[in-house]
Amino acid sequence: MKILGIESSCDDTSVALIEANNDHFEILAEKTASQIDIHKVYGGVVPEIAGRKHAEAIVPLIEEVTRGEKPEVIAVTAGPGLVTGLLVGVEAAKNLSYLWDVPLVRVNHIEGHIYSVLLGSQSDRAPLHFPALCLIVSGGHTELVFMKDHGIYELVGKTRDDAAGECFDKVAKLLELDYPGGPKISKLGIEGDTGAISFPRPMIDSDNFEFSFAGLKTAALYWLRDNKLSAIDDFCASFEQAIVDVLVTKTIRAAKEYHPKTVILSGGVSANKKLRESLGENVNGLGVEFRTPELKYSMDNGAMIAVAGHYHALKQKFTSWRDIQVDPNWKIYN
Ligand code: KG4
Ligand code: ZN
Numbered sequence: 001m002k003i004l005g006i007e008s009s010c011d012d013t014s015v016a017l018i019e020a021n022n023d024h025f026e027i028l029a030e031k032t033a034s035q036i037d038i039h040k041v042y043g044g045v046v047p048e049i050a051g052r053k054h055a056e057a058i059v060p061l062i063e064e065v066t067r068g069e070k071p072e073v074i075a076v077t078a079g080p081g082l083v084t085g086l087l088v089g090v091e092a093a094k095n096l097s098y099l100w101d102v103p104l105v106r107v108n109h110i111e112g113h114i115y116s117v118l119l120g121s122q123s124d125r126a127p128l129h130f131p132a133l134c135l136i137v138s139g140g141h142t143e144l145v146f147m148k149d150h151g152i153y154e155l156v157g158k159t160r161d162d163a164a165g166e167c168f169d170k171v172a173k174l175l176e177l178d179y180p181g182g183p184k185i186s187k188l189g190i191e192g193d194t195g196a197i198s199f200p201r202p203m204i205d206s207d208n209f210e211f212s213f214a215g216l217k218t219a220a221l222y223w224l225r226d227n228k229l230s231a232i233d234d235f236c237a238s239f240e241q242a243i244v245d246v247l248v249t250k251t252i253r254a255a256k257e258y259h260p261k262t263v264i265l266s267g268g269v270s271a272n273k274k275l276r277e278s279l280g281e282n283v284n285g286l287g288v289e290f291r292t293p294e295l296k297y298s299m300d301n302g303a304m305i306a307v308a309g310h311y312h313a314l315k316q317k318f319t320s321w322r323d324i325q326v327d328p329n330w331k332i333y334n
Contacts, residue, residue, distance in 0.1 A: 075309020
C-alpha cells in the first residue's frame with residue numbers, strides 16, 4: 001500500500017511517500033522544509049509566521065515527493081499542534097483526496113511519534129510488540145502512554161506544566177542559546193560534570209506518573225541570578241541530568257507496574273543521547289525490549305504520519321474530505 005504522509009503541526013512542513021508491506025515500510029521519497037532559522041530570530045515558534053511558511057512550502061513539497069504519482073491513501077496530521085499549521089496540511093490533504101479520489105486518514109501527531117520507531121533500518125525490527133509503554137517527549141508534550149494494541153491507548157501520566165523539550169528550550173534561552181535549545185544544551189554538557197549543581201528532580205518520588213518541569217526551569221533561573229556562570233558545560237550537564245533522571249526513574253517505575261513487552265521512547269527530545277542511553281540500559285535491565293527512532297525520525301516528519309496512517313487504513317478508518325477537521329488539542333487516550 002502506497003501512503004502519502006503530510007505533517008505541518010509545528011515548525012516543519014514534511015511530506016513522505018512510503019510503501020507499506022505488512023509491518024515493513026520503505027520510504028520512496030521524503031522532503032522536509034524546516035522553519036527553524038526563521039523562528040530562531042524570535043526565540044520560539046510564531047504561529048502566524050508558521051502558518052504562512054507551511055502554506056508556501058506544502059504544494060512544492062507534495063509535487064516533489066509524488067512526482068504526479070497517486071498514492072493509495074493520504075495520511076495527514078490533524079492535531080495536536082498549532083492550528084495555523086494543522087489547517088495548511090489538512091486543507092492540502094483534503095483537496096488531494098477530492099481531486100485524486102483517494103481515501104483520507106486523520107492521524108494524531110503523538111501517534112505518529114510512536115510509530116516513528118518503525119522507520120529506517122529499524123523497519124527490520126517490526127512489528128511492534130504489545131503492550132508497549134510509550135514515553136513521548138517533545139517541545140509540546142511529555143506523556144507516558146500505555147499502548148495495548150494498534151490504536152488503543154491509555155494515559156499513564158503527563159506533565160502538569162511545561163514539557164521536557166520546552167524546559168530545555170526555556171533554560172537555553174536564559175543561557176542565550178538559539179532556539180531550539182535542547183540539542184545545544186546537550187552538546188555543551190558533554191564534557192561537563194553532572195553533579196556540579198544539584199538541580200531539583202521535580203516529582204521524582206511522587207506516587208503517580210505525572211511530571212512537572214516548570215520548577216526546574218525556575219531553579220535554573222534562580223541559580224543564574226545568584227551565581228556567576230563560570231562553567232557552562234557543568235551547568236548544562238547538571239541541568240540535563242536532572243531531566244533525564246526524572247524521565248528515566250518514572251518510566252522505569254511505570255514499566256515495573258504495567259509490565260509492557262516493549263518500552264518506546266520518541267518525540268524530539270528522544271534525540272537526547274543521555275536519555276536514549278540511560279533509558280535503554282534501564283529498560284533492557286528489566287528484560288524488556290527498548291525502541292527509539294533513528295535520530296532522523298525523532299524530529300517531526302511526514303513518514304511517521306504515513307506509518308501511523310497505514311494502521312488506520314488497514315482498519316478502514318477513513319474520514320471523508322467533506323468532514324475532516326483539525327483538533328489542536330486532540331488526545332489519543334480517553
Ligand atoms: O517533536 P519535535 O521535533 O517537535 C514538537 O512536536 O515539539 O520536538 C522538538 C523538541 C524541542 O524542544 C527541542 O529542543 C527538543 O525537541 N530536542 C532536544 C534534543 N533534540 C531536540 N532536547 C534535548 N536534547 C536533544 N538532543
Ligand atoms: Zn513532534
